[in-house]
Amino acid sequence: MKRLNKEILTKTIRKVAVWPVLFYQYGISPLFPSSCRFTPTCSEYTKQAILKYGLLKGSKLSAKRISKCHPWGGSGYDPVP
Template identity: 60%
Template sequence: MRFVLTLPKRAMLAAIRFYRRYISPGLPPSCRFSPTCSEYAMEAIEKYGAVKGGYLAVRRILKCHPFHKGGYDPVP
């Protein structure tokens, strides 16, 4: 039963690890934040689970653009 309940969380973390391993190395560094958006997403999902952590990650990714100042933004 626990396997089923943690499946969304594990799937999201696997997708982020795939992105970090295979997609991100081919792109120029562009994250304006510390920790990076993918590090933030992994930490938020591990700490809060798929729903709240996913929400925090999406909110952070939407802030990562050239018009935002960036800076240090840890997971709450």
């Protein structure tokens, strides 16, 4: 029973953690022209990373990805590992 509660809590935290990303994707991002160098976009990558790995590791992967977003940082397909 405790394991089930821990799994439910973990999934809930992950889903709540992506709310700011969803707000950005649907509320802020449409107001600006698309400029992401990567596929999936950095916000989609962040959402996928948090849902797959949790808040801490997902955020770390997201920060690493966003740090590559500059003219010399590459571009193209870069999925969540």
